[in-house]
Structure formats: C-alpha cells, structure tokens
Amino acid sequence: VESNLESNLECNLEFNLESNLESNLESNLESNLECNLEFNLESNLESNLESILESNLESNLESNLECNLESNLESYLES
Known part of the structure; x- marks a missing residue:
C-alpha cells in the first residue's frame, strides 16, 4: 500500500507539474503577445504620426515659400 501511495503521489506531482508548466507557459505567451502587440501598435502610430x-x-x-516669392515678385513689379 505504501509503495502504491508513493507511486501515486509521484505520478500526481509529475502530472501537476507538467500541467502547471503548460498552463503558465500558455498564459505567459498570451500576455507577452498582447503586450508586444500593444507596444508595436503605439510605436507604429507614433512613428507614422511623426512622419506625417x-x-x-x-x-x-x-x-508658403512659393506663395511669398510670387507675391513679393508681383509687388515689386507693380511698384
């Protein structure tokens, strides 16, 4: 009985460890993806706005330079 309990405990620990690792990995990947998308969106918006x-x-x-030159030339020629 004791041997079975130890074996079951070991199997349960291993299963729980794998399950938790998988769950944590999935959660971290989703969180990182969301953060990266948000960061990239903000960065691209900022860059595009600056460029525009x-x-x-x-x-x-x-x-404005062309208009001013034209206007000044017209004024000069009229005077």
Whole structure:
C-alpha cells in the first residue's frame, strides 16, 4: 500500500507539474503577445504620426515659400 501511495503521489506531482508548466507557459505567451502587440501598435502610430507631421510641415513650408516669392515678385513689379 505504501509503495502504491508513493507511486501515486509521484505520478500526481509529475502530472501537476507538467500541467502547471503548460498552463503558465500558455498564459505567459498570451500576455507577452498582447503586450508586444500593444507596444508595436503605439510605436507604429507614433512613428507614422511623426512622419506625417514632418511631411506636412515640409510641404507647407515649400508652399508658403512659393506663395511669398510670387507675391513679393508681383509687388515689386507693380511698384
């Protein structure tokens, strides 16, 4: 009887250990995936926003420069 109890205890411990490891691994993988997705999303949004703002700034500066040059040239020619 004692031998069976020890054997059962050993089997149960082994099973519980494997089961807990598997469950913890799955939980950690899901959590890491969620964190990574969130981080990547924020990072990509930030990067895209920065890129769009820089592009718009450059475009606006160029457009304003052209308009000012045209306007100044017209004013100069009229005077």
